[in-house]
Amino acid sequence: MFEENLTWLCYLLSGVLFTIGAIGAILRRNMIVVFMCIELMLNAVNLVFIAAAGSLSSMDGSVFVFFIMTVAAVEAAVGLAIFVMVFRMQQSINADEMNLLKG
Amino acid sequence: MDMISFKGIVFIAASLVVIAASVLMATRKNPIHSALWMIVTFFAMAVIYLLLNAQFIAVAQVMVYAGAIMMLILFVIMLVHMEKGEETDPGKTRRSKKTRIVAALITVILFGEMLLGVLFYRMTGQGGEYPAALVDAVGNVRTVGVLLYGQYLFPFEIASLLLLVGIVGAVVIAKRK
Numbered sequence: 001m002f003e004e005n006l007t008w009l010c011y012l013l014s015g016v017l018f019t020i021g022a023i024g025a026i027l028r029r030n031m032i033v034v035f036m037c038i039e040l041m042l043n044a045v046n047l048v049f050i051a052a053a054g055s056l057s058s059m060d061g062s063v064f065v066f067f068i069m070t071v072a073a074v075e076a077a078v079g080l081a082i083f084v085m086v087f088r089m090q091q092s093i094n095a096d097e098m099n100l101l102k103g
Numbered sequence: 104m105d106m107i108s109f110k111g112i113v114f115i116a117a118s119l120v121v122i123a124a125s126v127l128m129a130t131r132k133n134p135i136h137s138a139l140w141m142i143v144t145f146f147a148m149a150v151i152y153l154l155l156n157a158q159f160i161a162v163a164q165v166m167v168y169a170g171a172i173m174m175l176i177l178f179v180i181m182l183v184h185m186e187k188g189e190e191t192d193p194g195k196t197r198r199s200k201k202t203r204i205v206a207a208l209i210t211v212i213l214f215g216e217m218l219l220g221v222l223f224y225r226m227t228g229q230g231g232e233y234p235a236a237l238v239d240a241v242g243n244v245r246t247v248g249v250l251l252y253g254q255y256l257f258p259f260e261i262a263s264l265l266l267l268v269g270i271v272g273a274v275v276i277a278k279r280k
Binding site: 006007008009010011012013015016017018019020021022023024026027028030032033035036037039040043046047050051052053054055056057058059060061062063065066067069070071072073074075076077078080081082083084085087093 | 110111114118121122125126128129130134137138141144145148151152154155156157159160163164167168171172175176179180182183202203206209210213214217218220221226228230231232233234235238243246247250251255258262265266268269270272273274276277
């Protein structure tokens with residue numbers, strides 16, 4: 001009874017997590033917390049990949065999640081380097097104050 | 104009799120932990136607390152991956168996300184001492200009312216869409232060639248490895264190049280002039 005609903009419950013959980021991440025990414029002003037919320041959204045997508053691959057008895061979900069993790073790691077390294085540089089320039093990593101490109 | 108198995112109990116506990124920890128992550132004022140709740144989220148999600156027969160991804164989740172990425176984020180939070188940052192000056196700590204209404208609307212629509220998809224969409228299609236029993240007989244890590252170094256060799260190499268570019272880019276961007 002539970003086993004066949006596991007995939008469905010995983011989709012539901014993933015939707016909840018994605019929405020929490022989206023709310024955080026929209027409402028928070030600290031760039032690092034926004035970044036963590038984006039990581040949470042990536043994790044929600046990973047969960048869908050794994051659940052769908054499990055229910056279709058395919059292995060491609062794991063491979064795709066592996067690549068998503070690689071991209072997330074690169075994104076974390078470059079993004080955090082950018083945050084450090086922005087903090088050095090304007091002593092704050094508030095998302096509202098990043099307007100250097102505004103001309 | 105047993106409507107809900109041991110697996111079900113573990114899944115429900117893990118998913119409650121995931122939801123609670125992620126809500127706490129998104130709402131804490133102190134970024135260090137946010138980062139620590141994020142680590143709790145990642146560990147609980149690794150448990151869910153284990154329940155879904157994805158052992159390799161569960162271990163990679165703990166090592167890459169909870170280990171490497173969160174460590175990097177914690178270091179950067181400590182590097183940019185946040186007390187000079189946001190959410191200390193009163194009056195500017197909150198978004199304006201209009202922004203919050205629009206954000207709530209966007210997220211409600213988003214969640215409604217996903218709920219519709221979950222409730223009414225039934226996935227069809229034929230099963231792949233890796234049912235759980237077969238994968239368990241060979242081993243999950245071995246199966247993923249064979250796929251990564253066989254069918255997906257070219258994307259794998261591109262991923263390694265991407266990591267190299269990421270290393271160089273991070274060093275160049277964060278370097279002091």
